[in-house]
Amino acid sequence: MSRHHTSGTCRTTISKLGVKLGKNTILRDINFILNCGELTALIGPNGAGKTTLLKALLGEYPHTGTVTFHTPEGKLRKLRIGYVPQKINTEQNSPVTVYDLFAAFLSSRPVFFGKKQDLARTIAAQLALFDVAQHLDSRLCDLSGGELQRVMLALAVYPVPELLILDEPAAGIDRNGLVVLYRQLAKLKKEQDITILLVSHDLPLVREHADQVILLDKTILARGTAEEVLSSRAFRDTFTYFAQSGVR
DSSP states (O other): OOOOTTTTEEESEEEEEEEEETTTEEEEEEEEEEEOEEEEEOOHHHHHSSSHHHHEEEESOOOOOOOEEEOSOEEEOOOOOOEEESOOOOTOOOBBHHHHHHHHHHHHOOOOOOOOHHHHHHHHHHHHTOOOGGGGTSSSGSSHHHHHHHHHHHHHHHSOOSSEESHHHHHHHHHHHHHHHHHHHHHHHHHHHOOOEEEOOOOHHHHHSSSEEEEEHHHHHHHHHHHHTTTTTHHHHTTHHHHHHTOO
């Protein structure tokens, strides 16, 4: 069931965030708000700092500025984050199964002791939310890109986070898989009130699904609805090469 909150109170606020690696300024003066129950798409050219921003939010890169989370009641609390990386490396013919992956995160019991039935039921129920319960015992290396992405999504939202971060979730997924993925993201927004922040280069999908779009190139160049950002002068100037190459 969806959580109910006063509009605008449940939010993550990023204020004056900056990242330096050595003497290089990667990000500067990053300010935006992520409202609960909304999907924000982060777009920008290669080298704009999109993945760096995600890693700063995850705590993997030191940064200046602040990241604060207000609960639906308006109280400050530590932010719980779920994360799906751009690429998951799986070794060919590796025996690691979907169950093994989940069990490594959810249980202190070594997986070589065998399957624990109550844990297997819990994992299968979580996988079922993303239409991949049939792969409980499948090897990770045998899954398609879309199937693996949905398995990782199921893991990232157990337990339910306030913020779900996805780095290029469309990578390696066919169009049918993308339709399923975005349908599931919409369901998470509506039913769990999760805030979703994703990096995407797929502008048609951004236009269709994003509640907010942020155009980034070291700093924020434009922010607003998809229509506002994709029709802005900043977007046209930044993505001139798309138009010149015939990509829309």
